[in-house]
Amino acid sequence: MVLQSLMIKLESTEEDKVKLLETIQEYNKACNFVADRAFTLKLSNKFKLQKEVYREIRERFNLTAQFAIRIISKVVEAYKKDKTIKPTFKILGSIQYDQRNSRVCIDEVSLMTLKGRLKLKARVGDYQRVRFDRVKGQCDLIYRNNTFYLIVVVDAPEKSEYDATGILGIDLGIENIATDSDRQIFESKKVEEKRQKYLRLRSTLQRTGTKSAKRKLKRLSGKERRFKKDTNHVISKSIISKAKGTIRAIAIEDLKGIRSKVTVISRGSQRDKYSKWAFGELRNFLTYKSKIEGVPLIVVNPKNTSTQCPECQYTDKQNRKARNEFQCIGCGYNEMSDYVAARNIVIRAAVNQPVVAPVLVVTSHDALAHGS
Ligand SMILES: [Zn+2]
Structure with a gap:
């Protein structure tokens, strides 16, 4: 449902x-x-x-x-x-x-x-x-x-899924909220500015700690939640319509991947900036909207998607040169990390699930069971 x-x-x-x-x-x-x-x-x-x-x-x-x-x-x-x-x-x-x-x-x-x-x-x-x-x-x-x-x-109502002619891989949130395997980034500058604004306001209010600051903080968190929800709606909508317009299936990592990413990020310096983004919500939006629009959804194993080279398959933590820079130690392939992850997601989706409708139908139900 x-x-x-x-x-x-x-x-x-x-x-x-x-x-x-x-x-x-x-x-x-x-x-x-x-x-x-x-x-x-x-x-x-x-x-x-x-x-x-x-x-x-x-x-x-x-x-x-x-x-x-x-x-x-x-x-x-x-x-x-x-x-x-x-x-x-x-x-x-x-x-x-x-x-x-x-x-x-x-x-x-x-x-x-x-x-x-x-x-x-x-x-x-x-x-x-x-x-x-x-x-x-x-x-x-x-x-x-x-x-x-x-x-x-x-x-x-759910639409029946179309026969996909390709796969659009989506990487959710290391440097950008969402990056696809066409190298498109789904996060505007405005979103980032707003995130920063909320972050500053939040820490000021937390430091103040008075009753009125607490109240303001509460109101702020409501505002922030609505802002994130709106953003997630906009992002998921454009991903879905892109996949639909190009008759492709969407591939994302399973939930565990997103959770572990969030944990990794939380340990780092960018803690507040990224750990608070509602990835689970974005993923849920993608799942239910693809159902409504009849877009096949493939869920892949998230292991090493950010450290494996999509060109030569060499996997090494050191391939991640910087937070958003990937450089393969094996073949020298150099790209931004989120895009590399999105490419790996496509490769996995294609290997695991040949793009044939009956298989995709099964996968998509599986995805929904995970997502809800
Ligand atoms: Zn390589």
């Missing part, structure tokens, strides 16, 4: 807007109220907390029973993550809905508000339309740039 989230734009009149904003504010006020209780009483058990606050939520805030229950579980989730800090909710933060207080149809959405149910027209694109019969239970209402959106989770 491949789960995917879709962002649906909602049309709203001024009157609708007032109702929705009112509901969002009341909901988040209630979240903050419950968070305060949870923190003061040191309660992270949903049922115990519910016993304490349910009645009061209903009395103080003009919210339905369904909202009250959702709010309690949302607060518990947030509080459990870090019990040293009281979770805070932005007054215009998102609202979680479920089947009992919302209904999502293809052109229309019905949402519970303080003033009863509200029906809104949904603007659904063609791509989203085909996935709509697969909407899962929960959704989130968010308010951004004066517009309301609904984030829904769908069970995305």
Whole structure:
């Protein structure tokens, strides 16, 4: 099963807007109220907390029973993550809905508000339309740039895989987040600048160590996580479309390879810069998007991909001249390390898996089992 989230734009009149904003504010006020209780009483058990606050939520805030229950579980989730800090909710933060207080149809959405149910027209694109019969239970209402959106989770259909005519090897993250066997690097300068900015901010806040610094740090980590997620989405998307456009299969290392790389990197001087990148997430995106797009995915053994020479196969740690420079002691082949690794991944994928569809189908299922 491949789960995917879709962002649906909602049309709203001024009157609708007032109702929705009112509901969002009341909901988040209630979240903050419950968070305060949870923190003061040191309660992270949903049922115990519910016993304490349910009645009061209903009395103080003009919210339905369904909202009250959702709010309690949302607060518990947030509080459990870090019990040293009281979770805070932005007054215009998102609202979680479920089947009992919302209904999502293809052109229309019905949402519970303080003033009863509200029906809104949904603007659904063609791509989203085909996935709509697969909407899962929960959704989130968010308010951004004066517009309301609904984030829904769908069970995305899988396409059958095409017969690949070649292999695109992808090396995930030593010097660059992703490098392919065409020598293309999937990481822009902007990404690197942003990573550096977050790194500096983080270490300043860590040094400060005050309560407000802790809060800022928490907010920052949320921002950073979203930034990484967005970047991973963009990178995986361009890799998938490149492979698809050239009718190639994608080859990546199995999970162990990525883990050991991260460990190696963590020991080095560039620790923060690289160890914190969400490689597992990028790998998961590649796995599920290739499923959706019907791109065959081959997973190879990661052993020595960065120390073996793709020209003469000579393997030696000393072939890695510098962090991003490979020079073969055997034949003198000289290239950037990430590209060398990507080439080795292609060679392995081709050796292990002849590019024939039935074999690739099996491999890809195998990959999914690893990835999820
Ligand atoms: Zn060589």
